[in-house]
């Protein structure tokens with residue numbers, strides 16, 4: 001299984017490449033999670049509508065965008081994990097993730113992120129993954145640390161969130177550090 005194909009996590013969830021047909025399920029997951037996503041994800045505003053989900057899924061992009069599902073054929077979306085190119089010459093990509101409110105704290109984010117990162121490293125195009133997290137975002141920092149990423153510093157006033165500007169912890173993940181116990 002490689003990047004661009006469905007990927008199974010160690011916990012049995014599936015990552016499927018984001019596509020237009022998933023718009024209603026994506027909207028449902030975001031709508032059910034607004035309160036917990038909005039403080040950290042600038043796109044999750046009161047103006048996020050079913051059309052926003054459709055627009056997102058129909059955008060042409062270089063990102064590896066995947067949605068997380070509880071099983072291979074399930075329709076309901078558990079969350080999303082994506083890799084965005086930062087510097088393609090050097091093979092540096094940025095990881096992003098969110099998980100719907102009612103399934104948080106059961107390891108979904110770390111398993112999904114580890115699965116995508118492993119496929120990305122195996123593809124040969126990604127040599128280093130960066131994770132940028134507001135210093136106050138403890139759940140996201142715990143995910144980064146569980147993946148095996150190393151905190152490399154704090155960038156002052158790096159992120160603009162609904163509550164204002166925040167310092168961000170920058171984490172780096174290299175292939176050999178990816179947590180063995182999360183690999184699919």
Ligand SMILES: CC(C)(COP(=O)(O)OP(=O)(O)OC[C@H]1O[C@@H](n2cnc3c(N)ncnc32)[C@H](O)[C@@H]1OP(=O)(O)O)[C@@H](O)C(=O)NCCC(=O)NCCS
Pocket residue numbers: 036037040041096097098099100103104105106107108109110111132133134137138139140142143
């Ligand atoms: C960050 C997020 C994706 C984590 O998803 P998840 O599936 O719950 O993650 P996991 O279960 O793999 O791990 C969550 C970790 O956060 C910890 N955690 C969760 N809520 C917490 C809280 N309120 N205070 C402290 N720790 C908390 C859990 O204990 C766990 O860490 P541990 O295993 O060391 O105990 C989810 O919280 C989310 O969607 N947040 C909003 C969007 C977001 O912040 N995205 C990342 C932007 S950088």
